[in-house]
Amino acid sequence: MKTLDLQEIRKQLDGIDREMVALFETRMELCRKVAEYKIGTGKPVYDGEREQQKIDAVTGMVEGEFLKQAVKELFTQMMTISRNYQYKQMAESGFQTEHTFKPVKNLALAGARVVYQGVEGAYSHGAALKYFGPEASLYHVATWDDAMKEVEEGRADYAVLPIENSSAGAVTDNYDLLMKYHNYIAAETFLTVNHALLGLPNARTEDIRTVFSHPQALMQCSEFLNANRQWKQISVENTAVAAKKVLEEGDPSQAAVASEIAGELYGLKVLSSSINHNKNNTTRFIILTKEAVYREDAQKISLSFELPHKSGSLYNILSNFIYNGVNMFMIESRPIPGRNWEYRFFVDIEGNLSHASVQNALKGISEEGRNMRILGNY
Numbered sequence: 001m002k003t004l005d006l007q008e009i010r011k012q013l014d015g016i017d018r019e020m021v022a023l024f025e026t027r028m029e030l031c032r033k034v035a036e037y038k039i040g041t042g043k044p045v046y047d048g049e050r051e052q053q054k055i056d057a058v059t060g061m062v063e064g065e066f067l068k069q070a071v072k073e074l075f076t077q078m079m080t081i082s083r084n085y086q087y088k089q090m091a092e093s094g095f096q097t098e099h100t101f102k103p104v105k106n107l108a109l110a111g112a113r114v115v116y117q118g119v120e121g122a123y124s125h126g127a128a129l130k131y132f133g134p135e136a137s138l139y140h141v142a143t144w145d146d147a148m149k150e151v152e153e154g155r156a157d158y159a160v161l162p163i164e165n166s167s168a169g170a171v172t173d174n175y176d177l178l179m180k181y182h183n184y185i186a187a188e189t190f191l192t193v194n195h196a197l198l199g200l201p202n203a204r205t206e207d208i209r210t211v212f213s214h215p216q217a218l219m220q221c222s223e224f225l226n227a228n229r230q231w232k233q234i235s236v237e238n239t240a241v242a243a244k245k246v247l248e249e250g251d252p253s254q255a256a257v258a259s260e261i262a263g264e265l266y267g268l269k270v271l272s273s274s275i276n277h278n279k280n281n282t283t284r285f286i287i288l289t290k291e292a293v294y295r296e297d298a299q300k301i302s303l304s305f306e307l308p309h310k311s312g313s314l315y316n317i318l319s320n321f322i323y324n325g326v327n328m329f330m331i332e333s334r335p336i337p338g339r340n341w342e343y344r345f346f347v348d349i350e351g352n353l354s355h356a357s358v359q360n361a362l363k364g365i366s367e368e369g370r371n372m373r374i375l376g377n378y
């Protein structure tokens, strides 16, 4: 057989591609008519059963595992594009994604009652002060769960919860609490975690024998602490408890690793400041409220959804962002209690609930995934 030269093969490919594009255009035109029908009848865009039948049919038209898989991927993508085209039409016809969020110019912060977990001087307290200012009426509860409950039951207007640390990663318990309670993220604030070595006003570094702190904080300062081998390191519940203990026990040979704010609150002296080795250690806190509101200039949306344990389900759902040009900041997954190997995903995207591109993407995810929830736009 005479071998074709490259030019010749490419000419043939060009011809085939031209036909494929023309057919694709015709296919999309038919999908537009399907969308019109769906808008008219209120039917959802996504029809999983029909898509499965389509995949079975087209894979049955080719021989061999490689081609079957290839055709499956090709049609999965085409149907995703088709759905996104239909969502776009729905948005243009004034069809809005159902959500209860109301846009506001500014959040109501005056006179707000704000709850955080821990004790005074803890980092959550620092984050609350940073966001709400020293005039706000702040109070604390024992657990993160309690803080969420305070907001849900209306005793507090806002709760401040850590959600992510730049070195330790996600605060997974708080992702679970976002599901347990129906509070919304209205804002976020970042706090640089800077630990100091704190002692009594009459303490001297050379006399220190014992250092108290939270194990995480001891670890974050290990380079500094281990340079003083004679110091005994003792773990306590949190950094502010350590500072309080040093004050209450009144022993100048004891020190605490905690924030400088905790030092001020408990009347301790800074023996050494910024003793953590990673100087960029930052925690992101979310501000939660019971009202589904978002600032008109909000730039970030947090949402959650569930997916079946099926090959390609995450890949396919994320295409709703890709085809709508929506940028994704973060993705995190948590196991769904009682359903082994099925996951709930938490995603942060760029955008505002009023944008058509965002509405299209959310419409697709709510139809194709399960239990989609918009956790906040801030």
Ligand SMILES: C=C(O[C@@H]1C=C(C(=O)O)C=C[C@H]1O)C(=O)O
Pocket: 031, 034, 045, 046, 047, 048, 050, 051, 054, 078, 079, 080, 082, 083
């Ligand atoms: C075009 C339709 O809408 C969607 C897209 C499909 C496709 O592109 O073939 C199939 C099913 C639906 O999820 C349809 O319902 O027929």
